[in-house]
Amino acid sequence: MVEQNSGHLDKVFRALADPTRRAMLRELSARELSVSELAAPHAMSLAAASKHLKVLENAGLVDRRIAGRRHRVRLAPARLAEAHEWLHFYERFWNERLDALARALKEPE
Amino acid sequence: MVEQNSGHLDKVFRALADPTRRAMLRELSARELSVSELAAPHAMSLAAASKHLKVLENAGLVDRRIAGRRHRVRLAPARLAEAHEWLHFYERFWNERLDALARALKEPE
DNA sequence: AAAACATTCAACCCGATGGTTGAATCATGT
DNA sequence: ACATGATTCAACCATCGGGTTGAATGTTTT
Numbered sequence: 001m002v003e004q005n006s007g008h009l010d011k012v013f014r015a016l017a018d019p020t021r022r023a024m025l026r027e028l029s030a031r032e033l034s035v036s037e038l039a040a041p042h043a044m045s046l047a048a049a050s051k052h053l054k055v056l057e058n059a060g061l062v063d064r065r066i067a068g069r070r071h072r073v074r075l076a077p078a079r080l081a082e083a084h085e086w087l088h089f090y091e092r093f094w095n096e097r098l099d100a101l102a103r104a105l106k107e108p109e
Numbered sequence: 110m111v112e113q114n115s116g117h118l119d120k121v122f123r124a125l126a127d128p129t130r131r132a133m134l135r136e137l138s139a140r141e142l143s144v145s146e147l148a149a150p151h152a153m154s155l156a157a158a159s160k161h162l163k164v165l166e167n168a169g170l171v172d173r174r175i176a177g178r179r180h181r182v183r184l185a186p187a188r189l190a191e192a193h194e195w196l197h198f199y200e201r202f203w204n205e206r207l208d209a210l211a212r213a214l215k216e217p218e
Numbered sequence: 219a220a221a222a223c224a225t226t227c228a229a230c231c232c233g234a235t236g237g238t239t240g241a242a243t244c245a246t247g248t
Numbered sequence: 249a250c251a252t253g254a255t256t257c258a259a260c261c262a263t264c265g266g267g268t269t270g271a272a273t274g275t276t277t278t
Binding site: 127129153154156157164177178179 | 236
């Protein structure tokens with residue numbers, strides 16, 4: 001039970017550690033997009049955006065389906081769920097803190 | 110509304126992208142630990158473990174209180190909560206998929 | 219067939235990261 | 249005072265990451 005999906009989590013968290021890539025995921029949450037549509041809002045070359053996309057793809061966070069000369073890129077949420085689940089373990093720790101705060105605020109003296 | 114806590118998230122996700130550091134957080138979820146206690150299970154020099162610790166500290170994921178020659182390191186869950194919250198946005202996407210799967214399984218034809 | 223478009227490849231640059239070792243710092247126990 | 253213990257610092261090394269530019273690949277349009 002030594003954290004079997006560690007490999008996934010490495011890539012997923014690494015992919016999420018960049019604001020350009022997080023922004024791309026947000027954009028993909030609205031609709032499927034092509035590579036150049038994804039690149040457009042980000043002040044960098046198309047090649048750089050293409051690299052970011054590859055990082056997301058390699059982490060399993062997006063799917064790509066090639067349709068002629070355009071690549072249609074979609075959000076692939078499963079591995080986001082894994083990351084969310086990993087963090088879920090710690091939920092009780094921040095809840096404990098909120099509870100302690102709430103108790104402290106309620107104390108009359 | 111352009112993702113104001115982006116700076117935090119960069120560091121937090123980056124810190125989480127390493128299995129040694131994730132393991133350290135797990136260990137800290139059980140109890141406060143010294144630097145050498147944190148380093149012990151990980152086959153690397155103390156200096157290397159100390160660097161990992163600094164990454165966690167810099168991301169705001171742990172607190173350190175110096176007590177004599179030992180440093181007592183504690184989990185600091187607040188920024189984990191931020192990361193969890195960031196991922197929460199996508200929850201509807203993996204739920205949608207599960208719903209679709211459930212519907213597909215229920216269909217008689 | 220040729221031109222325009224969408225995307226990637228390859229080579230390169232530079233700063234960051236993860237590791238090492240050996241010395242330095244500072245606190246504690248005897 | 250001294251030796252031991254806990255931690256960090258500094259220098260170094262190899263690899264990776266994010267960016268660039270220019271050329272290459274494959275697709276569509278005319």
